[in-house]
Each structure stands twice: as structure tokens, then as C-alpha cells.
Amino acid sequence: MRSKKKWIYLGFVLFILLPYQMMSEETKIIGFAVPFPTLTFKFPLSKEDRAYLGLSPKKIYQFDDIYGSLILIEYLNTYCLNCERQAPILKESYLLIEKDPRLKRKVKMIGIAAGNNWEEVREFKNRHQIPYPILPDTNFEAHQAVGSPRTPFMIWVRKDREGRGIVVSTHLGLIESSQKLIEETKAVLQYDLSLLKPKIGSIYEGEALKPPLTEEELIVKARMGMESSGGKVVELKRVVLKDGDSIYIGRVNFGDYKKNLFSKLATRRAVCDICHDTFFFYTFDSEGKVIDIIPIQMTKVGNQNWSDEDIKKLKNRVIGRSIFKPFSFDPKVDSISGATITAVLIFDSLEKAKEIYEKVKKEGYIKN
Numbered sequence: 282m283r284s285k286k287k288w289i290y291l292g293f294v295l296f297i298l299l300p301y302q303m304m305s306e307e308t309k310i311i312g313f314a315v316p317f318p319t320l321t322f323k324f325p326l327s328k329e330d331r332a333y334l335g336l337s338p339k340k341i342y343q344f345d346d347i348y349g350s351l352i353l354i355e356y357l358n359t360y361c362l363n364c365e366r367q368a369p370i371l372k373e374s375y376l377l378i379e380k381d382p383r384l385k386r387k388v389k390m391i392g393i394a395a396g397n398n399w400e401e402v403r404e405f406k407n408r409h410q411i412p413y414p415i416l417p418d419t420n421f422e423a424h425q426a427v428g429s430p431r432t433p434f435m436i437w438v439r440k441d442r443e444g445r446g447i448v449v450s451t452h453l454g455l456i457e458s459s460q461k462l463i464e465e466t467k468a469v470l471q472y473d474l475s476l477l478k479p480k481i482g483s484i485y486e487g488e489a490l491k492p493p494l495t496e497e498e499l500i501v502k503a504r505m506g507m508e509s510s511g512g513k514v515v516e517l518k519r520v521v522l523k524d525g526d527s528i529y530i531g532r533v534n535f536g537d538y539k540k541n542l543f544s545k546l547a548t549r550r551a552v553c554d555i556c557h558d559t560f561f562f563y564t565f566d567s568e569g570k571v572i573d574i575i576p577i578q579m580t581k582v583g584n585q586n587w588s589d590e591d592i593k594k595l596k597n598r599v600i601g602r603s604i605f606k607p608f609s610f611d612p613k614v615d616s617i618s619g620a621t622i623t624a625v626l627i628f629d630s631l632e633k634a635k636e637i638y639e640k641v642k643k644e645g646y647i648k649n
Contacts, residue, residue, distance in 0.1 A: 311453070312484030314477045317438045317446030318426040320344040322416055324399075330414040334389060345444050349389035351470055352446065353462075356424060356434040357415075359397045359405040360621045361553035363455045364433045368409040373459040375413050378466070388466060391416060395424035395432060395552055396625040401612060419609075421629055424552075428485030431554040435462075436484065437469045447474060448484055454554050490548040492560040492577055502575050503529035503544035506564035509573040510542065511535065522640055529562075530646055541646070542566055544575075545637055547630040552622050557584050559626050567647050569604045569638055571631065579627075581620030591617045595627065604634040 322342045331338060335348025344352075355371060357364040371390070378384045392415035394402050402417045418424050427436070430453065437450040449469040456462050492499065496519075504514050512533035521527045529544040542564055549559040560577035574596055579587045587595075598615055602608070610628040617624045641647050 311451045311486065312427075312436070312448045312482070313450070314480045315448045315482050315484055316479055317344065317436070317448055317484070320423050320426060322423075324417075326414065334391070334414060344446060345440075347389055347391070350387040350440055351389070351449075351466065352438045352440070353388065353390045353466065354436045354438060355390075355392045356395055356427070356430055356436070357392055357432050358395050358552045358622055359401045360625075361432045363554055365409075367433050367455055368405075368411060370456055370459050370462070371413075372409065372411055374462045374466075377459060377463055384466065384470075387470065389413075393418050393423050395421055396610075396622070396629065398610075398612075420632065428483045429487065429550050430485035431487070431550070431556075432552055433554070434485065437465065439469065439472065439474055441474050447477060447479065449477075451484065453485075487550055490550060490558055490560075492546065492548060494560075494577060499546065499577075500529070502562050502577060503546075503564075504531065506544045506562045506573040506575045507531045507533055507542040509564070510566075512540075512542075515539070520646065522644060524640065526637070526640065528637065528641055528646075530641075540567065542572060543638075543641060543646075545634065546577075547627070549626040549630060552626065555584075556580065556622060559623050561627065561630075563599075563631060563634065565604055565634065565638070569635065571599050571602050571604060571634075574599060574627070579620070579623055581617065581623065583619075585619075587617065587620060587623075591620060595624065599628075599631060602631075604631060604638060608632040608634075 320343065323340065325340050326336065326342070336342055336346055375390050378388050378390070390413040392413070394405070394415055395418050397417050398419050399417050402415050405411070406415055433455065435452040435456065436448055438446040439449045441447055449472055450465055494502070500517060504517055507514050510533065512535040514531045515534050516532040517529060519527055519529050531542050531544065532539055533542050544562045544564045547561050547563060551558050557578060557580045559579055561579060562575040562577065564572040566572060576587060576592055581587060594617060608628045608631040610625050612621060615624055615628060638647070
């Protein structure tokens with residue numbers, strides 16, 4: 282009888298513990314005890330934002346300058362649907378923190394808007410009446426510094442005795458309620474940082490991006506971008522550069538002359554948590570002029586593919602432009618209906634194209 286009870290008890294324990302163990306194995310803690318990067322923000326803040334963050338009036342700030350024992354950071358995008366849904370929850374969380382004398386002086390909140398400019402941030406703050414600072418990250422620099430997370434992405438950062446930030450918790454996706462956020466905030470304030478051994482690693486690690494095409498299919502797309510110039514590709518090869526990046530180089534016959542054209546496969550992780558990743562080719566010549574944009578996977582609201590009209594509008598905005606001139610995204614003229622986030626990623630990739638050009642030139646594939 283005792284043996285039977287023993288097995289029943291053991292079965293009950295396994296029933297309780299096994300799901301927990303399975304959940305633990307499937308759930309990856311991202312960035313715990315990893316130092317938060319020293320971000321630099323180069324723009325003036327309002328008097329109210331400076332006062333809230335404990336900053337002096339200047340034009341360049343570092344993250345470590347923010348006053349507080351714990352900084353709550355939300356990575357967002359103003360066109361992200363779940364960021365919109367989360368805005369009221371974070372606003373309520375801010376008000377609860379400010380009303381609690383045990384939290385008010387210790388905890389500060391900021392937003393970092395990946396891929397957005399000041400105008401987009403102001404409109405978002407006004408629409409949701411956000412009382413805490415949201416900082417534009419137009420070129421995705423602060424976003425890439427933490428691993429290019431999908432948004433919304435919350436990071437809880439504790440300050441050590443030297444004022445350096447240590448990641449003590451993260452949350453990917455929509456937060457259920459302000460109560461959940463406050464509970465987590467109170468919990469991480471109890472951590473003894475002296476017992477945390479800082480780790481080397483990423484705060485966010487997404488899966489490697491893989492285009493939904495075979496290498497043979499990618500070559501066809503690269504050729505298509507080159508031959509849209511009016512010439513005929515007579516030789517095409519994929520070249521791996523010294524840093525591991527790659528580019529497709531084609532010798533194109535224009536009848537009276539031949540010249541090289543270059544097609545670069547751009548792969549960008551989706552910014553929002555319910556969006557698809559973006560893949561496309563951009564083709565340019567030896568002078569840095571954009572020849573064509575060839576979509577591979579470009580989606581909009583509902584993860585629908587771009588229409589022919591969407592692609593035509595994009596091409597009208599970028600083909601013929603030089604990659605050496607700014608490709609700043611202007612939502613008033615460059616937005617694609619329902620696909621603004623994807624359009625931002627495309628423009629940002631073209632903004633960085635000059636770096637690809639310089640690498641290709643340095644390795645001798647471009648000779649002016």
C-alpha cells in the first residue's frame with residue numbers, strides 16, 4: 282500500500298515538474314546579466330524630459346547619464362500594432378511608479394523608437410499622451426546595439442555602483458497588464474548585483490535570417506536586377522568578401538560596351554513581433570547609382586505581399602538615385618500603404634549601401 286502511495290506521489294510530482302522543465306528548456310532567457318551598451322543620443326531633450334531623467338542641458342547624452350537605480354526601456358516602432366496596444370499599459374505603469382514613493386526615485390522609463398524620426402515620435406506621444414521620454418533611433422543604431430529585437434521589447438536595466446547598466450530582465454512582445462510590469466519591476470529591484478557575474482553575449486538573439494529562395498533562384502533575381510538596365514548579363518558570380526558578406530557581380534553587355542553591375546541581397550529582421558522578415562535585391566553600378574529593386578519577400582499589414590503598385594511607387598522613389606547621397610525616409614512621401622515599417626527597412630538598407638560599395642571597391646571589384 283505504501284509502495285502504491287509512493288508511486289502516486291512520484292507521479293504527481295512528475296506531473297507538476299515535467300511541464301515546468303519542458304517550459305524551461307523551450308524558454309530562452311535573453312541577455313540576463315549582460316552589460317547594457319553605452320548608447321549615445323545626439324539631440325536636445327525638452328526641459329521636462331531632462332528633469333525626469335536627471336540630465337543637464339546639453340546636446341549629447343549617454344545612457345549611463347540617466348539618474349536612477351533601474352531603467353525600464355521599451356524598444357518600439359510607432360507603426361507597430363502591438364506597440365500601439367502596449368502604449369496605454371506603459372502609460373499606466375509610469376503613473377503607478379510615480380505615485381509609489383518606494384519606486385519613484387529609483388525607477389525611470391524611456392522608449393527607443395527604432396527607425397522613427399522626431400516627427401513620428403511626437404505624433405505617437407501626442408496620440409497616446411505618453412508622459413515619459415521616447416527617443417528616436419532613426420538609423421537603427423540603438424536597436425542594432427542590443428541585437429535588433431522585434432518590437433515591442435522591454436529591458437529592465439539595473440545600475441551598479443559605478444553607474445553601469447546590467448540587464449536583469451527582458452520581455453519580448455505585448456505585456457499583459459501594468460500589474461505584470463510593476464511586479465517584475467519590484468522583483469528585479471531586490472536583486473543583489475554583487476552576486477551577478479556579468480556575462481559576455483547578446484541581449485537579444487534572433488534566428489539567422491534565411492531568404493525563402495534557393496541559390497539558383499537568387500541568381501535569377503540578381504540577373505533580373507542587372508538586366509533591367511537594358512543590357513544582357515554574359516557572366517555572373519557570387520563573391521564572398523573578406524568579412525564574410527557577399528555580393529553578386531555581373532558582366533553586362535550593352536552592345537557597344539560592357540560594364541560590371543552589382544546586386545546585393547538585403548536581409549532585414551522584422552521590426553515588429555507580428556511581421557515577416559524582409560528580403561530584396563538592390564542593384565547598383567560602378568558609380569553608385571541604384572539600377573533596380575527586386576523584391577523577394579516584402580510584406581505589409583496582415584503579412585500580405587506588396588502589390589505591383591506598391592513596388593512601382595518604391596522604385597519611382599529610389600531608382601536612379603546615388604547611394605552616396607542620403608536615403609532618409611520621409612513618411613509623408615515614402616510610405617507604402619500598410620507597409621511603412623518594411624519601407625523604412627528598405628530605405629535604411631540603401632542608406633547603408635555605400636558601406637557595401639566601399640568594401641567591394643577596397644577588394645578590387647570596382648575600378649573607377
